[in-house]
Amino acid sequence: xxxxxxxxxxxxxxxxxxxxxxxxxxxxxxxxxxxxxxxxxxxxxxxxxxxxxxxxxxxxxxxxxxxxxxxxxxxxxxxxxxxxxxxxxxxxxxxxxxxxxxxxxxxxxxxxxxxxxxxxxxxxxxxxxxxx
Amino acid sequence: xxxxxxxxxxxxxxxxxxxxxxxxxxxxxxxxxxxxxxxxxxxxxxxxxxxxxxxxxxxxxxxxxxxxxxxxxxxxxxxxxxxxxxxxxxxxxxxxxxxxxxxxxxxxxxxxxxxxxxxxxxxxxxxxxxxxxxxxxxxxxxxxxxxxxxxxxxxxxxxxxxxxxxxxxxxxxxxxxxxxxxxxxxxxxxxxxxxxxxxxxxxxxxxxxxxxxxxxxxxxxxxxxxxxxxxxxxxxxxxxxxxxxxxxxxxxxxxxxxxxxxxxxxxxxxxxxxxxxxxxxxxxxxxxxxxxxx
Numbered sequence: 411x412x413x414x415x416x417x418x419x420x421x422x423x424x425x426x427x428x429x430x431x432x433x434x435x436x437x438x439x440x441x442x443x444x445x446x447x448x449x450x451x452x453x454x455x456x457x458x459x460x461x462x463x464x465x466x467x468x469x470x471x472x473x474x475x476x477x478x479x480x481x482x483x484x485x486x487x488x489x490x491x492x493x494x495x496x497x498x499x500x501x502x503x504x505x506x507x508x509x510x511x512x513x514x515x516x517x518x519x520x521x522x523x524x525x526x527x528x529x530x531x532x533x534x535x536x537x538x539x540x541x542x
Numbered sequence: 543x544x545x546x547x548x549x550x551x552x553x554x555x556x557x558x559x560x561x562x563x564x565x566x567x568x569x570x571x572x573x574x575x576x577x578x579x580x581x582x583x584x585x586x587x588x589x590x591x592x593x594x595x596x597x598x599x600x601x602x603x604x605x606x607x608x609x610x611x612x613x614x615x616x617x618x619x620x621x622x623x624x625x626x627x628x629x630x631x632x633x634x635x636x637x638x639x640x641x642x643x644x645x646x647x648x649x650x651x652x653x654x655x656x657x658x659x660x661x662x663x664x665x666x667x668x669x670x671x672x673x674x675x676x677x678x679x680x681x682x683x684x685x686x687x688x689x690x691x692x693x694x695x696x697x698x699x700x701x702x703x704x705x706x707x708x709x710x711x712x713x714x715x716x717x718x719x720x721x722x723x724x725x726x727x728x729x730x731x732x733x734x735x736x737x738x739x740x741x742x743x744x745x746x747x748x749x750x751x752x753x754x755x756x757x758x759x760x761x762x763x764x765x766x767x768x769x770x771x772x773x774x775x776x777x778x779x780x781x782x783x784x785x786x787x788x789x790x791x792x793x794x795x796x797x798x799x800x801x802x803x804x805x806x807x808x809x810x811x812x813x814x815x816x817x818x819x820x821x822x823x824x825x826x827x828x829x830x831x832x833x834x835x836x
Contacts, residue, residue, distance in 0.1 A: 418586075418590075420586045420587045420590060421587060421693075422584055422587045422588075422693040422696075422774075422775060422778055423580070423583060423584060423587075423692065423693055424583040424584070425583065425586045425587075438758055439758065439759060440758050440759060450756060451755045451756065452755065452756045452757075452758060453594070453597075453598075453755050453756070453757050453758070453764060454757070454758040454759075454764075455758075455759065455763070455764055455767050455768075477771075478771075479594070479764065479767070479768065481590070481594055488590055490587060490590055490591060490594075492693070492771070
């Protein structure tokens with residue numbers, strides 16, 4: 411484990427993680443991939459799920475990502491995620507409350523556009539809840 | 543000549559205006575900093591997106607199964623013009639210069655016999671185009687209530703554009719926005735969204751050291767996923783640049799307004815003092831000549 415992998419996690423709004431790590435497990439569209447230094451160049455889309463970041467001497471970091479793709483080059487791994495949030499910031503109880511709120515919103519929505527927006531939010535929250 | 547009281551009122555009102563423009567300038571300066579930070583924070587994502595897209599599409603170019611978002615529909619009869627401006631005025635020529643560029647473009651397209659459809663983002667753009675091309679506006683967006691434009695807003699717009707595209711409503715889409723160069727200079731820019739224009743200089747992309755990318759799922763699938771996302775990113779970037787540009791323009795417009803008000807106050811003060819002096823002199827003359835007559 412001498413070699414380190416350069417790992418960047420970026421969302422459209424900011425750079426979330428950048429640093430050298432030992433291994434990253436990425437939820438690829440066709441299955442999870444463990445990526446370490448010296449991995450062959452790969453490009454893959456992501457399914458909603460957890461990115462596990464392992465670095466020696468540090469606790470494992472778990473980050474939820476949704477929508478995006480991962481790119482491995484000889485220089486390192488870049489994950490472009492449309493939405494991402496560290497799991498540590500999530501709280502199951504709070505999430506459950508939000509899900510029930512969102513469900514009510516879907517029921518209350520008068521227009522199609524509003525219902526669609528509420529439904530999307532609900533799906534998104536459910537995805538989050540699933541991985542917790 | 544205006545009476546002394548009129549002049550005094552006038553000076554007071556210009557002073558009040560100056561206070562307002564000064565405050566607006568300071569607010570714009572604070573917001574500009576935040577907008578610039580947001581634009582900078584979004585840059586890494588957009589850069590990597592460009593690079594990946596360049597990598598993928600060089601391989602795809604010229605292939606018959608290239609997605610329509612990249613290769614176009616093969617026609618250019620119907621054009622979609624997306625005009626992104628600010629929601630508020632009082633920022634110099636910012637909004638009107640974007641609208642002017644868009645209008646020139648639209649006029650040219652109509653002259654060539656093409657059909658034009660317009661999507662406006664921002665209230666000022668809609669107001670400017672409604673008069674001439676009101677019947678061509680298919681959708682309008684406003685962000686008046688939103689403090690900070692996020693990716694969500696860009697996604698909404700790009701989803702709407704994609705829906706129109708998939709329904710075969712247009713062949714070519716162009717985005718008009720203002721490129722933020724620095725505080726005093728914003729350049730109105732036209733950017734082709736569909737078919738996707740490749741970023742210049744990104745050709746070739748990263749050196750893989752002779753290795754070839756492994757695609758998972760295959761290239762076409764990834765590209766299908768990537769191109770809509772790229773559209774959102776392009777729109778997002780344009781929105782952020784616009785916000786930064788708006789506040790930059792507002793800052794310099796308000797700065798010169800404050801300075802103008804200062805000049806005006808100075809001039810009015812001189813007039814006021816002169817007419818006051820003239821009045822005193824006149825009264826003195828009246829008293830003296832009255833005394834002499836006795």
